[in-house]
Amino acid sequence: MSNAKALPLIETDVTPCCPPLDERPLTPEEAERTAVMFKALGDPVRLRLFSQIASHAGGEACVCDISDVGVSQPTVSHHLKKLREAGLLTSERRGTWVYYRVAPSVMASIARSFSVSG
């Protein structure tokens, strides 16, 4: 009412992916959507970047925080962009750097896909 601001809601973001993979066959649309995420993780460098960001203090990291993964910084940036486009990371520019974090619900959503259903 009046000018009172709504309390911030707990983010109930859209599940980016799929039902348990052993529950029923995925529909073509679910498979298309989910394959994009797995394809992005199907590269050793991108997987290392993903785990560096996911495990970094505060749950976020910029290119400046990435320790050596054997490729140049522009290549790191390219891979981070791919992970973002696949919906796995979100990014936010703060000053000089872009900070990346694992997109909300991604971990839980993929874990759920592989949790054995009843």
Next chain:
Amino acid sequence: MSNAKALPLIETDVTPCCPPLDERPLTPEEAERTAVMFKALGDPVRLRLFSQIASHAGGEACVCDISDVGVSQPTVSHHLKKLREAGLLTSERRGTWVYYRVAPSVMASIARSFSVSG
């Protein structure tokens, strides 16, 4: 002792993949091994085949059980081979058909990778 057969042990098969992705950065070796699995799942047709097999009665299926995924049967067989080579499926020939099932611990192992660590 004597001729008594050892009791069958509960299969403690080797974990095919990695620690929780948000626990610490993956090593290059872990990333190589895990990326192979994600790469195999990073294709919509393979992902549909994987979920058809995982959700099939008895947890196994042969090419004869696979319902239409929009590709020819030789292509289905090719994709199943890729999933097997990635360690995601096991196969067993019985008579005319090769039966596929999800490799033991694969579901749990991938679920664990994405379960948020403490």
